Amino acid sequence: MRRERLFDGHGRRISDLRVSVTDRCNFRCQYCMPAEGLPWLGRADILTFEEIERLVRLLAEMGVTDVRLTGGEPLVRRDFPRLVSMLAGTEGLRDLSLTTNGYLLERDADALVEAGIRRVNVSIDSLQRDRFFQLTRRDALPRVLRGLEALARHPEVRPIKVNAVAIRGFTEQEALPFAEFARRTEFQVRFIEFMPLDGDRAWTPDAVLTGRELRELIGRVYPLEELPREPSATARVFRFADGRGEIGFIDPVSEPFCADCNRIRLTADGKLRTCLFSLHETDLREPLRSGAGDDELERILRDAVWRKELKHHVGEPGFRQPPRSMSAIGG
Ligand code: SAM
Ligand code: SF4
Numbered sequence: 001m002r003r004e005r006l007f008d009g010h011g012r013r014i015s016d017l018r019v020s021v022t023d024r025c026n027f028r029c030q031y032c033m034p035a036e037g038l039p040w041l042g043r044a045d046i047l048t049f050e051e052i053e054r055l056v057r058l059l060a061e062m063g064v065t066d067v068r069l070t071g072g073e074p075l076v077r078r079d080f081p082r083l084v085s086m087l088a089g090t091e092g093l094r095d096l097s098l099t100t101n102g103y104l105l106e107r108d109a110d111a112l113v114e115a116g117i118r119r120v121n122v123s124i125d126s127l128q129r130d131r132f133f134q135l136t137r138r139d140a141l142p143r144v145l146r147g148l149e150a151l152a153r154h155p156e157v158r159p160i161k162v163n164a165v166a167i168r169g170f171t172e173q174e175a176l177p178f179a180e181f182a183r184r185t186e187f188q189v190r191f192i193e194f195m196p197l198d199g200d201r202a203w204t205p206d207a208v209l210t211g212r213e214l215r216e217l218i219g220r221v222y223p224l225e226e227l228p229r230e231p232s233a234t235a236r237v238f239r240f241a242d243g244r245g246e247i248g249f250i251d252p253v254s255e256p257f258c259a260d261c262n263r264i265r266l267t268a269d270g271k272l273r274t275c276l277f278s279l280h281e282t283d284l285r286e287p288l289r290s291g292a293g294d295d296e297l298e299r300i301l302r303d304a305v306w307r308k309e310l311k312h313h314v315g316e317p318g319f320r321q322p323p324r325s326m327s328a329i330g331g
Helices: 047-061 080-088 105-115 129-136 141-152 172-183 209-223 286-291 295-307
Strands: 016-020 066-070 095-100 119-123 160-166 189-195 224-226 235-240 246-250 263-266 272-273
Touching: 016 047, 047 189, 047 235, 047 286, 047 295, 066 080, 080 095, 080 105, 105 141, 119 141, 141 160, 160 172, 160 224, 172 189, 172 209, 172 235, 172 246, 189 209, 272 286, 272 295, 286 295
Parallel strands: 016 066, 016 263, 066 095, 095 119, 119 160, 160 189, 189 246
Antiparallel strands: 224 235, 235 246, 263 272
């Protein structure tokens, strides 16, 4: 069934949904979660696969074409590939993708591909084992790299992206190794600026290593040429001038792309968030569980999306970090 397209009050058409399937994680990345973890949601608090499927179908009827599954760590949710197969055939969906830390990919890559995943982002912040351990608090780099290889054995999964959070005092040393990795493999490397969504609330503006700084570091050794950017694409992508590969930069802090934002988020406990930095959420779980029909849910979704924030205020006076940190929102 086709429904009216979904627009916010600033005229932006919403076509991209991030679904967090769990708030739990087997890593404790410094920029995301405290070392001791967070109080996890109870089993009954998180949406069932059937509830997620229903919301995705309804949003697809309203023009959402791209769905990314994330968390927490999506692969720690029991039977996760079953959810992928439930969503893969949704009418109107063009793109069903996954963001993972890769720890369980060696185990799950085949099942995920069989279930219908065709695009995957794997988060890797350092290509050196000790530095990876330092940042994620897990000595897991070899295992993650094996997971990446397991995925790469499936030619139907492309592109495979490797995302690294860019943190001052850490990522400067990673810039060239990642550039070389991007040049010698088929993996597409993206640096993401560190955002104030860490569980430890240790973020400061100074801790953001900007995309511009990274481009300078890399460009001195391997000159870069910018590729044309699609509207609503979050990354600025550059190719190496000698033609060997490309590298991307997602710069939400230093160069916000809010004006073109087409994205909404669903948390594992069924709250709709219209911005990563939202201070307000809309509960969908209660209406779902108290028997709301599709038209009623549609009205709730439209009202919430209409109020989508014009922009984030990171770096401005009075900015307030949202109560939930990245792992509980779904990055
Ligand atoms: N656990 C999976 C993973 O790490 O890929 C999926 C969830 S994680 C929250 C999604 C993405 O958010 C990861 O690429 C992670 O590096 C990024 N991220 C987490 N905290 C961040 C922060 N404070 N600033 C920027 N990116 C962050
Ligand atoms: Fe877990 Fe991903 Fe957060 Fe790291 S970034 S703690 S892997 S949710």
